[in-house]
Amino acid sequence: MRNPSFPRLRAFGSAAARKFTQIRCLPFLTLLMFSAGVSLAQSIPPDIAKKLDDLDKAAKSAQMAGDNAWMLTSSALVLMMTGPGLALFYGGLVRKKNVLSTMMHSFILMATVSILWAVIGYSLAFAEGSPFIGDFRYVFLHGVGADPNADYGATIPHQTYMIYQLMFAIITPALISGAFAERMKFSAMLLFMTLWSLVVYFPMAHMVWGKGGLLNAALGGKYPAFDFAGGTVVHITSGVSALICALYLGKRSNYPDESMRPHSVVLSVIGACLLWVGWFGFNAGSAVAAGSLASSAFIATHFATAAAVLGWMAMEWMVAGKPSVLGAISGAVAGLVAITPASGFVKPMPAILIGLAAGVVCYLMVSKVKQMFGYDDSLDAFGVHGMGGTLGALLTGIFATKEVNDLRMGKPMGLVDGDAGQVLNQLIAVLIAWGLAIVGTLVILKICDVVCGVRASKEQETEGLDLSMHGEEGYNLES
Amino acid sequence: MKKIEAIIQPHKLEDAKEALKNIGVDGMTITEVRGHGRQKGHTEVYRGMEYRVDLLPKVKLEMVVPDQRSDEVIRTLAVAARTGKIGDGKIFVYEVADAVRIRNDDRGDAAL
Numbered sequence: 001m002r003n004p005s006f007p008r009l010r011a012f013g014s015a016a017a018r019k020f021t022q023i024r025c026l027p028f029l030t031l032l033m034f035s036a037g038v039s040l041a042q043s044i045p046p047d048i049a050k051k052l053d054d055l056d057k058a059a060k061s062a063q064m065a066g067d068n069a070w071m072l073t074s075s076a077l078v079l080m081m082t083g084p085g086l087a088l089f090y091g092g093l094v095r096k097k098n099v100l101s102t103m104m105h106s107f108i109l110m111a112t113v114s115i116l117w118a119v120i121g122y123s124l125a126f127a128e129g130s131p132f133i134g135d136f137r138y139v140f141l142h143g144v145g146a147d148p149n150a151d152y153g154a155t156i157p158h159q160t161y162m163i164y165q166l167m168f169a170i171i172t173p174a175l176i177s178g179a180f181a182e183r184m185k186f187s188a189m190l191l192f193m194t195l196w197s198l199v200v201y202f203p204m205a206h207m208v209w210g211k212g213g214l215l216n217a218a219l220g221g222k223y224p225a226f227d228f229a230g231g232t233v234v235h236i237t238s239g240v241s242a243l244i245c246a247l248y249l250g251k252r253s254n255y256p257d258e259s260m261r262p263h264s265v266v267l268s269v270i271g272a273c274l275l276w277v278g279w280f281g282f283n284a285g286s287a288v289a290a291g292s293l294a295s296s297a298f299i300a301t302h303f304a305t306a307a308a309v310l311g312w313m314a315m316e317w318m319v320a321g322k323p324s325v326l327g328a329i330s331g332a333v334a335g336l337v338a339i340t341p342a343s344g345f346v347k348p349m350p351a352i353l354i355g356l357a358a359g360v361v362c363y364l365m366v367s368k369v370k371q372m373f374g375y376d377d378s379l380d381a382f383g384v385h386g387m388g389g390t391l392g393a394l395l396t397g398i399f400a401t402k403e404v405n406d407l408r409m410g411k412p413m414g415l416v417d418g419d420a421g422q423v424l425n426q427l428i429a430v431l432i433a434w435g436l437a438i439v440g441t442l443v444i445l446k447i448c449d450v451v452c453g454v455r456a457s458k459e460q461e462t463e464g465l466d467l468s469m470h471g472e473e474g475y476n477l478e479s
Numbered sequence: 480m481k482k483i484e485a486i487i488q489p490h491k492l493e494d495a496k497e498a499l500k501n502i503g504v505d506g507m508t509i510t511e512v513r514g515h516g517r518q519k520g521h522t523e524v525y526r527g528m529e530y531r532v533d534l535l536p537k538v539k540l541e542m543v544v545p546d547q548r549s550d551e552v553i554r555t556l557a558v559a560a561r562t563g564k565i566g567d568g569k570i571f572v573y574e575v576a577d578a579v580r581i582r583n584d585d586r587g588d589a590a591l
Contacts, residue, residue: 259530261523320524330526367527380526 239386308335
């Protein structure tokens with residue numbers, strides 16, 4: 001939840017820090033109480049007022065240093081999820097003639113979306129505007145400076161918040177690329193991703209996290225949905241759009257008759273591990289401060305992921321006979337996806353349940369349901385992100401509790417707190433995310449098809465996109 | 480001169496090389512190849528998709544020896560590369576017309 005509407009005094013939460021504060025601040029507190037009493041009768045003497053003011057500034061500056069350090073670290077961690085994390089994860093899963101083009105799908109977005117974000121993206125997503133999209137007040141990053149934006153992060157520079165959010169805008173479209181790997185034209189992919197960011201991602205981010213957004217739970221949304229780090233904004237939008245891409249582009253030629261085994265599960269294991277680590281920035285960073293909520297989200301994320309690995313492995317072992325490494329790492333990603341919306345709202349045991357459910361459900365999606373319907377979601381972007389995101393968003397409505405995140409000032413949060421209505425809010429957010437992704441993606445694909453054609457030719461596909469699109473090969477072992 | 484071509488299990492390569500060295504064969508060419516005979520392949524499963532893998536990794540050893548040594552080399556190779564299970568590979572023997580040592584134009588047995 002990008003929402004710091006409650007004060008971030010948690011930054012001084014450790015026992016040692018508290019003791020230190022008590023000892024050092026006792027005289028000041030006495031002074032404060034004394035002066036408060038006196039001020040009823042007369043104003044505070046100027047020298048004491050100045051000292052109090054200085055103290056206040058010093059405390060704020062210390063908190064800003066701590067929070068800002070964590071948020072800059074988190075920003076870097078989330079960028080690391082796209083490159084090398086996702087690039088390796090997806091790169092290993094394709095045939096070796098497409099390894100570079102697949103990695104490029106992730107890498108090029110680190111540049112493209114960044115520029116788009118600076119020019120207009122941040123403004124459309126996070127400026128106040130309509131409930132559906134932001135206005136133009138932050139275009140070219142105008143007015144986004146060192147001063148905090150109190151609505152989003154009262155204790156970090158607005159710039160830090162902006163760059164942190166950019167990293168989410170980068171990885172989300174990169175996730176889609178798993179569905180059209182090995183067969184989409186590079187030019188069409190660039191155009192698609194640019195339009196998709198404008199039409200689907202920025203509005204969805206605004207609705208859920210932007211001030212006044214339709215689904216914002218903290219800043220005046222009509223249907224307050226809990227999405228701590230992007231179950232709807234990131235995973236449903238990308239996963240559902242991925243399914244549309246897979247259906248629109250059609251299967252890879254000769255799928256499923258020709259062998260399309262992953263060329264290197266080794267690369268994918270490295271990528272998945274980087275994703276797991278980077279995800280701590282994604283989820284715990286979404287506390288927008290270095291306080292206890294960040295710790296809680298970090299822990300929920302980790303335990304859910306562990307449970308999802310075991311859930312997927314157990315299912316595969318029982319159903320297919322062998323516990324594969326690809327299964328274990330896919331389970332990890334499924335768990336990370338599902339816990340994303342819930343991470344800042346649930347306790348560790350519900351997190352384990354969410355992870356376990358994600359491991360089982362996503363396994364069935366990619367190994368049974370996909371083959372039943374016969375669509376070619378090459379790297380299972382829909383099966384993992386679309387389904388895992390939907391599952392996580394709904395379960396957040398069940399397991400969210402005020403014991404973790406007292407967003408509603410003592411009122412119940414999710415079903416476990418006794419508010420069944422939140423499940424409905426979650427469902428509304430899920431449906432809006434699905435709807436926007438389906439309609440937006442279809443329209444954009446049609447436009448791209450008219451402008452430059454989305455699908456690589458049969459010859460290009462046979463030759464491999466590395467050579468036909470980029471004029472290179474991933475492995476030149478003889479050179 | 481005979482050319483001996485042996486296609487064997489990759490994990491038996493060290494045994495085969497060692498055995499050939501012990502009987503004084505010190506020249507050979509080794510290639511990593513893929514193929515199958517009666518062994519056929521195996522099945523791999525990736526996220527529920529089953530792939531039949533027919534061509535398995537093997538190692539091909541090639542060497543040319545004087546006629547009188549050929550039987551000894553073949554026997555040695557067969558013993559060293561044998562596990563007794565299906566998939567151990569095959570040895571093929573060819574007649575060689577001539578051989579040239581590029582460095583100094585030696586011909587025939589002298590070039591080996």
